[in-house]
Amino acid sequence: MGTRDADTGRQSIMLAVWQLIAHHGIEAVTFRRVAERAHVSVGRIQHHYGTRDALVRAACAAMIEGAHAQYQELPDDPSARLKHILLHALPDSPRARFGASVWHAYLAKSVDDAEISRLLAETKRGTEDECVRLIKLSTRPPGDIDARIAARRLLALADGLTVRVLIGDLSGREAHELLESELAALGR
Structure with a gap:
């Protein structure tokens, strides 16, 4: 199988995992169900991932990698990049709702899966560091705000608003x- 076919197969498998998680929860992920949705053999999935937990973790890592790749495609504009970080996960469209529901299922799974916990914590730290960098590149004088505190407040607000939109307490528009x-207010 060529690299392009392998990539397409991997993408199909990851999408199948995410669909199962979004619609039925992480516990619904089985080799058989993923194979059916991805139109590949169970043996192929077992060969590449070995265990169900490894498959779930690989799909978590792929989600993070995909978000990072999307971020890298953005223009090199600190304000636009900061805005993207904060707004991209708000579930204000079917696609964003899908992604947010999968992400939150991984958050729940991190309670009893050390590898997923590590992946998510590493991602959150990297996101916070990038927000700090972007805030420091803003037009405000460096001493005017503590960039780390501002980044944490903005990220916590975005996380909280995402939950409120997911449960239907706020609309995506209100959160945005x-x-x-x-x-x-930060001058962005």
Whole structure:
């Protein structure tokens, strides 16, 4: 199998895992169900991932890698990049709702899976560090705000708003407006 075919197969498998998680939870992920959705053999999945846990973890890592690749494609504009970090996960479209529900299933799984916990913590730290960097590149004087505290507040707000939109307590539009107003207050 060529590299392109292998990549397509891997993408199909990852998408199948995410679909199962989004619609039925992580516990619904089995080799058989993934194989059916991805239109590949169970043996192929077992060969590449070995165990169900390894498959779930690989799909978590692939989700993170995909978000990082998408971020790398953005223009090199600190304000646009900061805005993207804060707004991209708000479930204000079917696609974003799908991604947020899968992400939150991984958050729940991190309680009893040290590898997923490590992946998510590493990702959150990297996201926070990038927000700090972007805030420092803003037009405000460096002493005007503590960039680390500002980054943590913005990320916590974005995380909390995502949950409220997922449960239907706020609309995606309301969440976007609130985050936009917080960014405007920072001069972004």
